[in-house]
Amino acid sequence: MHTSLAWIDYLIMVIYFAFVLGIGFALKRFMKTSTDFFLSGRSIPAWVAGLAFISANLGAQEVIGMAASGAKYGISTAHFYWLGAIPAMAFVGLFMMPFYYGSRARSVPEYLRLRFDEKTRGLNAISFAAMTVFSSGASMYVMAKLIVTLGIFDPVVEAMGMPPSYVFHLSILVSALITLGYVYLGGLTSAIYNEVLQFFLIVAGFFPLVWLGMRNVGGWEGLIAKCPPGFGHAWKGMTNPETNPLGVEVIGLAMGLGFVLSFGYWCTDFLVVQRAMAADSMTSARRTPLIAAVPKMIFPFLVILPGLIAVALPTPTAADAPEAGSQVVSEAETMGRGLIPAKVKADGSVELDSAGKPVLDYDLAIPRLLIHYFPTGLLGLGLTALLASFMSGMAGNITAFNTVWTFDIYQAYLQKPIQKVIPFQATDKHYLWMGHFATLAGTVVSVAAAYVAAQFNNIMELLQLVFAFVNAPLLATFLLGMFWKRATANGAFYGLLSGILAATAHHALTLPMGSASGVKGAWIANLHEYRSEMAQNFWTAIWAFGVCFVVSIVVSFLTRPRPDDELRGLVYSLTKHDVEHGLPWYRKPETLGVVVVLMSIALNIIFR
């Protein structure tokens, strides 16, 4: 499915790259202290931080993955937004931001040290740092693979006289250098500013796509009529895992996705929380996730609908070959569903599952649709939007990594031993230098991770699994830490460990239907089969959360609590609340929070 791009398409990409790097250069002169570099000098207005908050999450996995999921499951995919993200974003803004921002912690792990102790922070910091570089590597790999499939850089590589296999290397190199360039120059501010730019570009690139697609299939009614049954409803058949496309029942969905996974991500992941911590005031920090929630609510229409449209369109047949710009229709395309082609094996034949049906390559939903509808010109914009989404996700990981590395790993554990050997003064300049170094090193490790992903796909899958286990119980630790002053350091640490163990055990003992035991689960024994992988994930999270919650409480009661005086500003009951007493009611974050949640409920009802 190689596309032929014209000069104008490349020009659009080049202009975008120039702006992205230009912002980095323009911000360079403001990067004087470590606070400027890591925290944007706590000077970002709420709307900018808010758009960066969702844009940092809008990486490759999000854009490509949500469309793929839309093509696979239909509008139920919107649960990730309307049931998952929105309530969690309202919660972090209203109830948790006062402690993140108010405690003056520079990172999420640092909050854990202030509230609990060093070992809880160490566990969180090290696993988080490893996770960020690996996910930015995985993101880079997905992008490079897509560029290879679409043939975007083929003419460039050809013009430079390099063999076609270099397209992959060139894609990795270019994306790494540009992201490194603008983060290195302008730190977190540059990442945030570019995320806002990328946000608008993604909307500009995808809106006409959805508009053309919807016009083509005959609006919502026409779309649903052409989609498989059940694709138009988010809640229908949710009482039983066998009667809905997700294979989940309502308790697993609400508890697993709606509560543990979504709150766990949006409330504790430093990648997004960092954006709010950079806000210019407490009120702005609290508004950040709430402002972000508004576009987030509308995003399903931009990223999930393309998946449905791709399935609703007629599958190309061999007879279509002569028209549509003389592109030959391949076997993989005719065996696909709608615009989604079947997966092709290395030898060129179509991949079949155990039932003999072709395995569909859902990840190609958005790219295929872009090529289907966009003429030269707009196609350049659409592909640039896709690249922008990859880069914003990558930069988000890199900025989160350099901060956690500098403050929670280097300053906490490495600096003193090094100073014993080579005495030096740890000035602010030193940390600024370390931030630059960590940005560079993080990018290099990401590139290495991208190549590891290309070589051994299973290793990446395994690593993602490990990170999922480590993250699953975190929400319980934060909730107890922020809202229960009796929670102790040992309670938190051993709760966290048992939660991780519980997640691992649950995965080792259950299996999604139709999978072989191994990396998918049941590597000790198969005690229970879930209807889908999603159901298994949700219940792994529920178990991890539950065990961490209970163990933390039990151990806390057995250990000595910290005196109240030490916990002021860190725990709900010991912190002064009424921060915004000067604001009229309609400008208070609480009002916005209620509005956002009501809008989300309305969307759930409309698409029930």
Next chain:
Amino acid sequence: MNLDIRVPIGMLFLSLGGLLAGFGAVTHFTNPALYARSLGVNVNLWWGLVMIAFGAAMYYYGRRAVAAQADPSESTSTSTSLEA
């Protein structure tokens, strides 16, 4: 910080929108077959114009904010230099 993000966003959208609208206007006469895939709609022209409008608004408000910030800060900077 005196770099208002709306200014570069405005500039990017003005240049990309201008490019698309210009290309759309030319191809409208030279190569109308280009728009068969986009259901006969000249999306380059129309979406280019929308992007120009958005870019112009962003640029205008960004510049206005920078100007509003610069004016009072000029007077305060002279007063601080007097104090020094």
